[in-house]
Amino acid sequence: MKLSLTPKLSTFLKPSLATNLRRSVCSSSLSRPPPTSLKPQSPLFLRPPIHSATSSDLQKWHDWAKTLASSIGSTFADSDNGPDSTLLCRELKWLIDDAIEEEDEEEIENDQRKIRLRVALEELYLLWKQRIQERRPFQYIVGCEHWRDLVLCVQEGVLIPRPETELIVDLVGDVVSDNEELREGLWADLGTGSGAIAIGIGRVLGAGGRVIATDLSPTAISVAAFNVQRYGLQDVVELRQGSWFDPLKDVEGKLAGFVSNPPYIPSDNISGLQAEVGRHEPRVALDGGVNGMDDLLHLCKGAAFMLKPGGFFAFETNGEKQCKYLVEYMENDAGGSFCNLSIVTDFAGIRRFVTGFHK
C-alpha cells in the first residue's frame, strides 16, 4: 500500500495558532455531539495522533474500504448524481491523509511497523461505513472541506461550502483591486455558514477592510468563529447571529459591499436531492421557499438601503432562471438604484451569480 502522508498542518498560515486551538477545542469524545452543541467538533486532521495501528492492520482496513468503494460502481451516480467508485477511492486516499500522522522515526513492535493515527482503527471502519452506507458526506467524516486555499472545518448542521462559491471571492477580489474605497470598507456576508466567503474576502481586503458575517444558525456561528480564529482574522471578521438584516441595523447605508449565498433550492426539489445533501445537510441552508427565491428577493430588497453609494453586491443563485429574474427585478422594481448589473457563470458554464453596484 502506498499511503501518501502529507503533514496537513503545513497547509496553514499560522500553525502555532492552529496547534493552540487544537488544544483548547479538541473534544475528547469521538462521537458526534448533538446538533445544538455550540462547541465545534475537532476535525480529524487536527486531532492528536494518540491512536496507533500496525501497518498490516491498516492495510487490511484499506483493502476492505477500497473493496467497499469499488462495489458501488456508478450506482450512486445513476440514482442521484452521487459519487462513483473513482471518486470514493480518491476520498479514501484523503481520509488516510487526514487520519495518519507521518513520522520520521518509525516505531517497530513485533517486527511490525506502527502507524500513528488520529482516530482509532475501529472508528475508521465505522466512518467509512457511514460514508458508503449512510452516504454521510466525506467532509463531515473528516470534519473539513478544502476550499480555495483554505481548509475550513465543517460539521453536521453547517453547509459544506461548494466549489462554485469560491468564485465570489474572486469577484470581490476583482472589484477591490482597483477601488480603494471598497478595499478599505465594511463588508457583509449574510448566511455565512462555515464562514467560507467571509474569511476569503477578509483575506483580499486591505488593512482597513472589515467583514460582518451573520447567520441564523448558532452552530454555523460557532463553526465560523472557529474557522475565523484559525486564520487569525478575529480582528477582521465579526460574527453576528440573527436573521438576515436584523443584526445589521447599526450599519445601514454604510456597507461598501455585501455578498450572500442564501438558500435557493425550491422546496419541492428538496426531497429529490442527492443523498449526501438531502439527508445530511441542514434544510435551513438549502430551502429557498416555493420557487427558491424567498431569501434572494429579501436580500435584493435590502441591498438598496444597506449599501452605501458605489457599494458592490454579489449573490449566488440556483442558475439562469433565478439570475434573470433577479436582474429584471433590480432593474425595474428596485427603482433604478443599481447599475452595472451582470450575470456571471461558474466554471461548469451555469449562470450562477448576479453582481452589481449601488448607484
Add this chain to the structure above:
Amino acid sequence: MSSFLHRKRASRCWVVLCRNPNAETQFVRSVLFSTLHEPQPRNLNKPPKPQNATISIESHRILDPGPCSFSPKTSKTLPGSLQNVKNSFASAKSSGFSSNLGLPMVKSLFGFHGDLSRCSLVRLFGTQAAQEPSTSDGLTVDRILNSEWPILTEEESDWKSHATAIAQSIHLIKKRLQWKKLLVRLDMLSVELNKPDLWNDPVHAGKISREHGSLMGKMKEVKAFEQELLEHVDMIKLAREENDVELESESMKALLEMRITSKEKETQALLAREQDPCSCYIEVQSGAGGTESNDWASMVMQMYKMWAQRRGYKMTVVDEMPGEIAGIKRATIKIDGEYAFGYAKAEVGVHRLVRISPFDSNKRRHTSFAAVAVTPILGDVSAHVQINESDLRIERFRSGGSGGQHANTTDSAVRIVHIPTGITATCQNERSQHQNKASAMAVIQARVDQLEMARQTQKNAQYSQSLTDITWGSQIRSYVLQPYRMVKDLRTNYEVSDPDSVLEGDLDGFILSYLSASLDKDEDDR
C-alpha cells in the same frame, strides 16, 4: 579533506610561479619553462617539500575508487558512471563537503574538484578563452590525444596512460558541451552584455547575464581541468628530473584522481543544457486500442513513478484519467528534483508493448502504444511567458445536474484551455477547485513556456538544438514480453533482456545511453 594536501602543494607551487597577480598566461608559462631548463635561477624553481612527514599518501583519495571500473574508451559503462555520480555525491556529503541538499549534486562535484582553479586559473583564463594551455615543453591536450599512447588500467602507474584517458574525457566533455558553439555563443553574449542600452530591458538583460554566467562557468571549468592535467604532467617531469620520488608519486596520484573525476564530468556534461536542472512534468497518453492500451499507459506511468522514487525525486500526480475497465487514458505527474528534466527528456516519444494481452480471452498477442511528453518547469519566474487571463477558458466537469447547493461532491476537477495555442491542462487531484485550477495553470504555464522555447530554439538553431520534441515524437522504444523478453531502444539500440526491471523503473541505462548518443554522434562538433 584527504586530498587537500596535494592540492595545496600543487597550488602553492603555482602561486609561487605567478606571484605577480597580473601575470599573463604567457609570462607564467615562460617562467615555468625556464625553471625547468635552468635548474637554479632563483628560488622559484622547486616547490618546497612537504613539511609534515606523517602525511599518508594513501589518504589523498577522496572518492572511493571501488565502483569506478570505467572502460577508458568512451561510454559503454554509463550506468556505472551514473552510480558513480551518486556515490561521489554521497562521499562528498559524508566528508562534510556540500551537504546542502539544495545544491545540485552535479554542481557540488564541480565545485569540489575546482579547488585548484579558484586559486589562480580563473583570473588567468577568464579573459583568454582562446588561449590553448600547454606544458612547459609544449604538450597540449590535443597533442596528448594525438600521441595515441596506450591506455592501461588505472592500477598501472603510467602518467601517459592516465593523461591520455583524461585527455579523451576532456575531448568527450567538450563535444557534449558543444564546445565550438558554446564559445561562439559566449562571444555573442559578451557583445550583448557590453551594449550600453542593455539594462533598458532588465528582463532580457537578466537572461543574458545569467546565460553568460552559466556558460562562462562551464567553459572555465573545462579550461581549468585541462590546465590541471598539464600541470600534473609538468610536475611529473620536473620530479623525474629532480629525482623527487615523493613528488612524482603524489602527482601520479593526482592524475589518477583526475582520471576518475573525468568520468564523472563526462556524465555531468550530458546534463549541461540550460533547462536540464529543472523539475518537470511527465505526461503519458494511451494509444488507440482500448483497455489493453490503457493498461500499457498505466504501466508506463508506473515505471516513471518508480524511476522517480529510485532517484529520490518527489512525485505528485496532477491529473489522471482512468480507462473504462482498467488502466489510464492519460495521466500527468510532476517530478520535483535536481536534473529531473535533464534525465526525463530522454523518454519523450512513443513506447511500444508486445505481449499476450491479459484482457484478451483468446490469448492473442497484442501490440499497444503509449506516448510520453516531458515539460520542464522553469525555476526562473522572470523567464515565464506572460499569459493573459482573457486567453484562458476554464472549465469544470460536471455530470449534469444543477450544481451549487444541489450537489455535494469532492470532485472539483478543472480544465484550462489556453486559447491562442490550444494547449490544455487538467487537474483533479487537489482537494479544492481553487488548488486544482492553480495546478492546471502551472501545467499550462510550463507548456506555453516550452512552446516559446521551441520557437526560440528554432531561431537560434545554430547554437542549441533542443532534444525535446515538443510534439509527442516518434517511436523510441519497444518492450516485448512475449514470445521473447526484451526492451530495446530504437534510437541507440541499447537493449535489456529483463523487461521487469525496466518496468520497475530501472531506466538510467536507457536514459544515459540516449543522452550520450545524441550528444556524441556529431563528430566535428567540438
